Amino acid sequence: MSTVICKVEDLTKNSGSCALLTQNGQQQQIAIYYLPNTEQKVFGLGNWDPIGQANVMSRGMVGSIDDELVVASPLYKQHFSLVTGKCLEQDASLPVYELAIEDQNIVLKS
Amino acid sequence: MSKLKVVVVGNGMVGHHYVETLATSDVDAEITVIGGETRPAYDRVHLSEVFDGKEPSDLAMTTREHYDDLGVNAHFGDFVASIDRDAKTVTTVGGQQFSYDKLVLATGSYPFIPPVPGHDQAHCLAYRTIDDLAEIKASAKGKKVGVVVGGGLLGLECANALKNLGLEAHVVEFAPGLMGVQLDDGGSQMLRRKIEDLGVKVHTSKATQLISSGDQHRLKMEFADDTELETDMIVFSAGIRPYDQLARDADLKVGERGGIEIDYQCKTSDENIFAIGECAVLGNFIYGLVAPGYRMAEAAVSQLSDDKVSFTGADMSTKLKLLGVDVGSIGDSKGLAEDSRAFVFSDERDDVYKRLNVSADGKKVLGATLVGDCDDYDTILQYYLNDIDLPENAENLILPALDGEAPSLGVDALPMTASICSCHNVSKGDVISAIDGGCQSVADVKSCTSAATGCGGCAALLKNVVDFELTARGVEVNTDICEHFKHTRQELFTIAQSSQIKTFDELIEKHGTGHGCDICKPAVGSIMASLWNEHVLESDLVQLQDTNDNFMANMQKDGTYSVVPRVPAGEILPEQLIVLGQVAKKYDLYSKITGGQRVDLFGAKLNDLPDIWSALIDAGFETGHAYAKSLRTVKSCVGSTWCRYGVQDSVGQAIDIEHRYKGLRSPHKLKMAVSGCTRECAEAQSKDVGIIATENGWNLYVCGNGGMKPRHADLFATDLDTPTLIKYIDRFLMFYVRTADRLQRTSTWFENLEGGLPYLQDVIINDSLGIAEDLEAQMQHVVNTYQCEWKTAITDKEKLKRFTQFVNSDKDDDAVIMVEERGQKRPATDAEKKRLAFKAVS
Structure with missing residues (x-):
């Protein structure tokens, strides 16, 4: 099943944006990263920073460390893998959401 | 047991060093210091800089308040008249009596004035104290010619001072050459050539026989060879004599040619009395330099503790700049020892002279003379001090290298005891323990050991040692910015x-x-x-x-933002203050005045930022770049417009400067300030660029810092007019922007800048790199292309796209929860959030 979240043009390349999703009556914030120069192009992680304790992960900078695509928390700069959600420096991780581009839409696969 | 009463007579550099060393040691002492001058200890070595724009207060080494903090009883402006060794008391001219358990004489020396008839008339002066400088200044006012009697180190310093006062300066020396104590004939002649090129007239082998009144000028000097010289003033700097009268009167042993005799413990012939510095004589030798004086002070302090050290003499090698000419003298500089063999290099085209004296077997350095180029000084000194065997072809030490690379002594060859910084007595071993203790850079080692923070002459050597040690322990001195670029x-x-x-x-x-x-x-x-x-x-x-630039606001701990509009120089219209209040009320923002004379509004939601800025821009505000690594504020005092003491319009100047440099992105944030007088209410000396008004213009200070690691700014140039001031700041800022590391404030950049202040002045003022025009053009480009980033953004749909909480919803972030405190909102704590959530459920 796929849920349409937004359009590709709503995103900013090589940066993050945030979407609000209601699943099973629960509101969830998803950080969406749009990296047009990578194979996968879109990545989804939880927006809640478990270390900084705020909904800010979508506003972090993306990049790579040793070939692993990462986002840095905008609060205290720990790096989280865009693929696994794992924090590289501390014992923490973010939920991962599988996203795809279909017809210029960003869709959530589940 | 009651405290040990220690009385120190004399508050020169050495006396002060004794007081400070004792006060911070484990010895439980009640310290009294008596100084004949009205001001506490100051840096006599750099006296001539007072003619170069420095204030006497810039030379201060301590203050009365500092002595209060140390618990030191300070008594200034009164001389000690006598010592009663039996009663163990001293009595001052002012009639005060102090009793002591231990007495320390640090009375220093006085200038020797040759007993020439006429030497005691008006405008015949000495060069020793700050008060002397005031007299020299007064005497020179409106006059044309000045003579210094004495061609030694101090005499040449003084000639420089006269030159800076705008006088035609003459040096009259009795001996056949300049600096006869330190230099051999060849070096002395080269120094003379260079100094004469600078416009100072040198007269050697001149014995003054009479000083009478002149025809064209105030005075006339008549010499033994029947020549004469007219001048408006004469400053005597013909050597120093120890102040030992007090000791003579108290029947302490004095040397044949004066000076209070001391032993290796710095004790005089009375075991309760010490003598240190230039008033003391050890084995018929007076140590007239500050570093040996400091070592004596430390040795004398140690005699009061369990950990005693001796002073058995000191190396008198010295390196300095005289009228801008590099001069170095090491050990037996003239090659007087019987088995001394010399290498001499003389380059009369570039005016460089070097002489290296080695032992007959060619294995050891005995001494050296260097004039015009001191690059080899550090290396030769280390060979000399540490008795290291010379390589074959030792002459290469002073010859210009053919491949352009100067040969240098590998720092690994230095023993642990090798002295790196003689001002602060830091050895190679001390540097290594600092690195063991966690220091990772030259700047770390400097702040930890004080090395290279005195005269700064050892900076290059220190850097070599630190780099070598770091590399040796596998700390890769990797200057790549990160894994993505192999570049700085x-x-x-x-x-x-x-x-x-x-x-x-x-x-x-x-x-x-x-x-x-x-x-x-x-x-x-x-x-x-x-x-x-x-x-x-x-x-x-x-x-x-990064986080803040990305949304042109400062992210706070809960993901909301703070907003800071620019308030140039802190000047603001009442109407604008009202708008700030209205905006804060409308968007429910916590308000606080910043340290940079503006207002910070906290708790703004991401999606409210564009509306908040529309309202602010309508009221005439611009972005304040509080979120950027760029110019923050130019703080100002009210200046001559309102203040009774102001001498220039500091607010107007600060506004112009803030408008010029606003929006300049730099390696780190930049803070500036303009003060309207020397009272310095804008605290300009703690800023990256600080400007202080003088009666003649503006003094420019650079590379100061407040915050975590405060640094007092350096005086860069004095009495500038506004166009020159702006020109220098343009060049300075762009040079910093080009060459600094990422996130390196001007203060750390400066600490790591090889060559220090003279180098920076050379680049900015004298355009030694030939890039000044380029730097100015680049700055002008930035100035011309300035835009208020928020003003542009609020009219650009594509840019505004980012300012939404959610791409697919208008809802707010439900994790942002505020509570009220002192009438304003603030983020709720975790405990408060839990309580609120519990209430909501129940």
């Missing part, structure tokens, strides 16, 4: 500039690897902004902006 920030700047690269994608494709990271991206973003000054939210640049 400075190299990336040059690459982007010379290849006209304007996007990160192009830069990383051509000169890097991977996708970049939160280290290199903001650094490149800053470089692009400094070079091309495009809007930070242009589509190719937005990915480079």
Whole structure:
């Protein structure tokens, strides 16, 4: 099943944006990263920073460390893998959401 | 047991060093210091700089308040008249009596004035104290010619001072050459040539026989060879004599040629009395330099503790700049020892003279004379002090290297005891323990050991030792900015500039690897902004902006933002204050006055930022760049417009400067201030660029810092008119922007700048690198292309796209919870959030 979240043009390349999703009556914030120069192009992680304790992960900078695509928390700069959600420096991780581009839409696969 | 009563007579540099060393030692002492001058200890070595723009207070080594803090009883402006060794008391001219358990004589010396008839008339002066300087200044006012009697080190310093006062300066020396104590004949002649080139007239082998009144000028000097010289003033600097009268009167042993006799413990013939510094004589030798004086002070203090050290003499090698000429003298500089063999290099085209004296077997350095080029000084000194065997062809030590690379002694060859910094007595071993203790850079080692913070002459050597040690222990001295670029920030700047690269994608494709990271991206973003000054939210640049630049506001702990409009120089209209209040009320923002004379509004939601800024811009505000590594504020006092003491319009100047440099992206944030007089209410000396009004213009200070690691700014140039001031700041800022590391404030940049202040002045003022015009043009480009980033953004749909909480919803972030405190909102704590959530459920 796929849920349409937004359009590709709503995103900013090589940066993050945030979407609000209601699943099973629960509101969830998803950080969406749009990296047009990578194979996968879109990545989804939880927006809640478990270390900084705020909904800010979508506003972090993306990049790579040793070939692993990462986002840095905008609060205290720990790096989280865009693929696994794992924090590289501390014992923490973010939920991962599988996203795809279909017809210029960003869709959530589940 | 009651405290040991220690009385120190004399508060010169050495007396002060004794007091400070004792007060911070484990010895439980009640310290009294008696100083004949009205002001506490000051730096006599740099006395002539007072003629070069420094204030007497800049030379101060301590203050009465500091002595109060140390618990030292200070008594200034009164001389000790007598010592009663039986009663163990001293009595001052002012009639005060102090009793002691231990007495320390640090009375120093006085200038020797040759007993020439006429030497005691008006305008015949001495050069020793700050008060002497005032007299010299007064005497020189409106006059043309000045003579210094004495061609030694101090005499030449003094000639420089007269020259700086605008006089035609003459040096009259009795001996056949200048600096006869330190230099051999060849060196002395080369020094003379260089000094005469600078416009100072030198007269050697001149014995003054009479000083009478002149015809053209105030005075006439008549010499033994029947020549004469007319002058408006004469300053005597013909050597020093120890102040030992007090000791003579108290029947302490004195040397044949004066000076209070001491032993290796710095004790005089009375075991309760010590003598240190230039008033003391050890084995018929007076140590007239400050470093040996400090060592004596430390040795004398140690005699009161369990950990006793001796003073058995000191190396008198010295390196200095006299009228801008480098002069060095090491050990037996003239090669007087019987088995001394010399290498001499003389270059009369570039005016360089070097002499290296070695032992007959060619194995050891005995001494050296260097004039015009002291680059080899450190290396030769280390061979000399540590008795290291010379390599074959020792002459290479002073010869210009054919491949352009000067041969230097590998620092690993130095023993642990090798002295790196003689001002602060830091050995190679001390530097290594500092690195063992966690120091990772030259700047760390400097702040930890004080090495290279005195005269600074050892800075290059220190850097070599630190770099070698760090490399040796596998601390890679890797200057790459990060894994994506094998370049320093400075190299990336040059690459982007010379290849006209304007996007990160192009830069990383051509000169890097991977996708970049939160280290290199903001650094490149800053470089692009400094070079091309495009809007930070242009589509190719937005990915480079770190947390705060990205949304042109400062992210707070809960993900909300704070907003700071620019208030140039802190001057604000009442109408604007009202608007700030209205905006804060409308958007429910916590308000606080900042340290930079503006207002910070906290708790703004991401999606409210554009509306908040529309309202602010309508009221005439511009972005304050509080979120950026760029100019923050130019703080000012009210200046001559309102203040009874102000001498210039500091507010007007600060406003102009803030408008000129606002928006300049730099390696780190920049803070400036303008004070309207020397009272310095704007605290300019703690800023990256500080400006203080004088009666004749503006004094410029650079590279100060407040915050975590405060640094007093350095006086860079004095009495500038406004165009020159702006020109220097343009060049200074752009030079910093080009060459600093990422996130390196001007203060640390400066600490790591080889060559220090003289180098920086040379680059900025004398344009020694030939880049001044380029730097100015680049700054002018930034000034011309300034835009208020918020003003542009609120009219650009594409840029505004980012300012939404959610791409697919108008809801707010439900994790942002505020509570009220003192009438304003603030983020709720975790405990408060839990309580509120519990209430909501129940």
